[in-house]
Amino acid sequence: HAIERDGEDLISTHCCFCGMQCGMNIRVKTETKEVIGVEPRYDFPMNGGRLCPKGVAAYRQAEHGERLLSPLIRKNGELVKASWDEAMELIVSKIQEVQAQYGKDAVGVYSGSSMTNEKCYLMGKFARIGLGTKNIDYNGRYCMSSASFGFNQSVGIDRGSTNPWSDIKSADVLLLAGSNTAECHPLSMPYIWGARDNGAKLIVIDPRQTKTALVADIHLDIRPGTDVALANGLLHVMIEEDLVDYDFINKHTTGFEKLKELVKKYTPEYVSEITGVSAEKIVSAARIFGQSKNGMAMFARGVEQHATGTDAVSTYVNLCLVTGKIGRKGSGFATFTGQGNGQGGREHGQKTDQLPGFRKITDPKAREYIAGVWGVDESEIPGPGLSAFEMLQALGSEIKLLILACSNPIVSSPSVAHVGDYLKSLDFFVAIDMFLSESCELADVVLPSTVWVEDDGTTTNVEGRVLRLRGIDRTPGESRRDWEIICDLAERLGRGKYFKYDKPEDIFNELRVASKGGIADYYGITYEKLDNMQGVFWPCPTEESEGMPRLFEDLKFNFPDGKARILAFEHKGPNEKISEEYPIFLSTGRVVYHYLSGNQTRRIESLLNFCPDPYVEMHPNLAKKYNIGNGEMVKLSSARGSIEVVAKITKIIREDMVFVPYHWGKTLAINHLTNPALEPNSKIPEFKVCAVKIEKKAEI
Ligand code: SF4
Structure with a gap:
């Protein structure tokens, strides 16, 4: 795992900048131990020789002049x-x-x-x-906690994915909700292309026509904070059109009747009013998901960072449970982990x-x-x-x-x-x-x-x-x-x-013992095993075990009766409603060139050059209403604070909202505006939607 080559050592490790954990070799001068570059690893199956822009530049932190070198x-x-x-x-x-x-x-x-x-x-x-x-x-409380609680309440276990990533290529339909995969998890896209090459349909649920949504078969451009209503609408259509798997539901789940009763009123027309997505698109998406043999529901912070985030996670998981899409290749659900x-x-x-x-x-x-x-x-x-x-x-x-x-x-x-x-x-x-x-x-x-x-x-x-x-x-x-x-x-x-x-x-050896018998059982995972294999999936309860890449193949869920919980939630909407004073929705998110708060990536010149400052995306019709031109300074304010950013006029976004990436601090931090309302179970804040007003800077 450390190869010598012409005065260099290649140290085999994994990228630090997202949950893909792509394999890479760090190039180090043998004599001085200076870090001089990076190479992707072809042997690691997750990325198979690819790295995204962040992965290519990550090593530049090592010799960075701003590193802290003394207390x-x-x-x-x-x-x-x-x-x-x-x-x-x-x-x-x-x-x-x-x-x-x-x-x-x-x-x-x-x-x-x-x-x-x-x-x-x-x-x-x-x-x-x-x-x-x-x-x-x-800080994962801000990131993964709604998915964690949602998975636990639905299937009794919280692993980010029920399936190995290689299963994605076997899906007949992929439903991506609240995930701009192409920018936030770039090297998941080859898996999605693989599924598309095999004929899979791609449904993307996102308020913006992101780089991921651009290539979807159906893009449901949802109003921020209405995921529960949309997922209930999809469930309504699937139940009405008999696209659910009653054999699976009866044998392996509880709670279906309650859900069936609740979603009766979530007709496509009713859901369209709440979500802003056309009834036709809702019906089409439900039919594609319901009629497909294998399929995966995959989501991220767009679904989870809400005051109703755990309801939304479990409602999307319901899509898999009512159609029996779980426990086999190409069928299951996952959340994209953002942090390394x-x-x-x-x-x-x-x-x-x-x-x-x-x-x-x-x-x-x-x-x-x-x-x-x-x-x-x-x-x-x-x-x-x-x-x-x-x-x-x-x-x-x-x-x-x-x-x-x-x-x-x-x-x-x-x-x-x-x-x-x-x-x-x-x-x-x-x-x-x-x-x-x-x-x-x-x-x-x-x-x-x-x-x-x-x-x-x-x-x-x-x-x-x-x-x-x-x-x-x-x-x-x-x-x-x-x-x-x-x-x-x-x-x-x-x-x-x-x-x-x-x-x-x-x-790690103490951690193994501490995890023994728990849900995330690492007991059977040793450094030696990790050195000899390309990673080991938990649970891995014994040293003889090779881990469990795919969960629930026996269709036994982690509850005493072995049945998954189909849970029914009403749409409640965002914690903060738009008003006369603050009439526009704000949503926040990420760009491919930066990681989390930007403390690392804002110091890497090549990444900063691609995206040096935050900006506010707004639809041309919204910009026209405020007489704002592309590149002009705009003041955005919520009940909690204001920032000034450059306008980026684009048709990829809904007319009733704006979007700002969150990787900058001090006066450029969009989190001056976001709502600290917490989801009651996961305690995740509602980063993904709040109410704001817009003022053209020149007129302030
Ligand atoms: Fe891979 Fe890019 Fe994620 Fe790094 S940031 S793990 S290179 S997808």
Whole structure:
């Protein structure tokens, strides 16, 4: 896995920039260990020798001049260089001071899902038994949590995909909802082309005619926030036209009669009024999906980042359940994980309501088991605490000290001006990052971590396939690997005996035991196995097992009666309605050249050149109404804030909405405007729709 070639080493690893986790070799000068380039890996089946623009440029972080190379401490208002000892001793003294005065839970840990499985596991363990706080959560709360809750309530298990990606080519129909796959998951497109080459139909549900929707057989240009109504409409047509599989429904599901009753009123005409999609298109899409033998429903943040996100996820899952499209090649459902380790990041206990192996923290048996693995008493595991955004809202009140790792909430959170105020109200703020992000700029201490090419460990990709990352053996300047920083902190807090690891594999071996018997069972996955195979799908309960690429082949779902739950939800619509003052819908999303808050990709010149600034997409008819020309500055405002951006006039978007990508911070952050309303089950904020007004800048 490290090949020598003409004075270079090729280190075999995976791309950090989305849940595909494409295989790549990092080119490193043997003598100096300088990172000089990247090559795609032809042996890794997921990408088979391809990389997207982000993947090609990702390695440029490694030698970037803005990397943090020493700890920083705030002195007289400025962040200045400090030694590790000075920084760590200050942090430890502040933690002890805060916990003595306000209690253990006054320290919060906010981590991220771009980290390896080993680090995600360690963050959950460190918060609970290193710090003794119940308040640990992570940025995946903004990303995957609705899919996670929806899958659990429908089929009792949360793996991002029921099928390996290779199954996509066997589908007769692909229904993509709220996913601009071509930009956000680019190398999933060859799989979709493969299905099209085999004759599959493509249905895309999206308010914009994205690059993905452009190639669809049917594009349902849905009004933002109306997915539940649309999916109910599709179900209505399929039931009316007898396109459902009663044999499967009767043998393998519960709840169909309730759904049938509920969707009676969701006629194509009624749904058309709610969604803005024509009744004819709704009927056509339902017929294509219902009449196809095999098909997959695939969705992403466009469906999930809503105050009704979990209802929408389960309603789309219903499409597969009522037609029996599950448990075989080309039939199933999936959510596209955006973060590099979006799947693994949500499995190992860094969610506030969860212990490793997808165990519930409130389950006495789970607590007892994990306490045994950690060598503590069950009563020493605190929780559940606050979810990610709730934790931010509690800064300065319930939480006095925050440890932030691998996340940039002052860009990625809704209503970011408030988040800035919350961060500033902390008694003490510690950030761990490789670059000085907008959030780090507010910290009292910043600790420099390594970049992903210097990381050994594992991630779990969009399919549920666990993969081996191999790191270059170097730590530039005084940077350190996150897991070593956390273990050092635990040692200095007097909890070091619980954090004795020499290498990531030691953490992984503990994680395997912690996950044993849980839903996401990694017990049978070893580094050796990962080195010899192209990843292993969980569950993999024994060392003899080769994992389970396709779930539910036995048609047994993860409930005591083995039956999947068909769940019925009414359309409720967005939390914030448009009004006379704010008459336009705003939706936010991503572009192919940037990753999450942009902390990494905005520093890579080649990516920045492609897309240097945010913009607002608006339909020509909407632009005409406000007398706005292409390229003119526009002020967008919601009840929470305003930003000024350049107008991009385009026919790809509905007339009743605008769209702005979210990868920029400070005055360019569109999250100044977004609605912090949380979905009650998953606690995901409603990023995908809020009400705004538009003003032409010259007229302000
Ligand atoms: Fe990286 Fe995703 Fe692009 Fe693959 S598709 S190269 S994993 S960003």
